[in-house]
Amino acid sequence: MSVPAERRYRNTVGSIVSWALFRLAIVIGVSLVVVEYVGWIDYSTWAIITLIMIYAGVIHPMQVQYRIYNEETRTVMEGTLCSTCKYFEPTGVLCSRLDEHVSEDTIPCEGELWEPK
Numbered sequence: 001m002s003v004p005a006e007r008r009y010r011n012t013v014g015s016i017v018s019w020a021l022f023r024l025a026i027v028i029g030v031s032l033v034v035v036e037y038v039g040w041i042d043y044s045t046w047a048i049i050t051l052i053m054i055y056a057g058v059i060h061p062m063q064v065q066y067r068i069y070n071e072e073t074r075t076v077m078e079g080t081l082c083s084t085c086k087y088f089e090p091t092g093v094l095c096s097r098l099d100e101h102v103s104e105d106t107i108p109c110e111g112e113l114w115e116p117k
C-alpha cells in the first residue's frame, strides 16, 4: 500500500534548519533562565547542561530529520525525470520553475518544461 504523496516528504533542508533555529532559540532562552534564577548552579555546570541541551534539543533532532529526509527522497532524487532537470531543486524537493514540490509520482509540468542539467 502506497503512502499518499502529501505525507511522503515530511522534511526539507529548509524546514530542518528552520526547526533547528527555533529549538536553539528555546534552548538559549531556557539556559538564560537557568543561569539567572537557579542560584546554586556554577558556570561550569551551567555550560555542561547547556551543551547537553543543545545536543539533545537541536543537533540530535536535526540528525534524525536529515536521515528521514534522505530516506524519503532517495527515489525522487535518483530515479525521476525531475531529478535530471535543470529546474529541480533537491534541497526543497522542488521545481524552481513552477515553484511546486515534486514526488516520484508527480511531475508538475508533466515533462513539457523539462530541460537537461
Ligand code: SF4
Pocket: 081, 082, 085, 086, 087, 088, 094, 095, 096, 097, 098, 102, 107, 108, 109, 110, 111, 112, 113, 114, 115
Ligand atoms: S520543469 Fe518539469 S521536469 Fe523540470 S523540475 Fe519542473 S516539473 Fe520537473
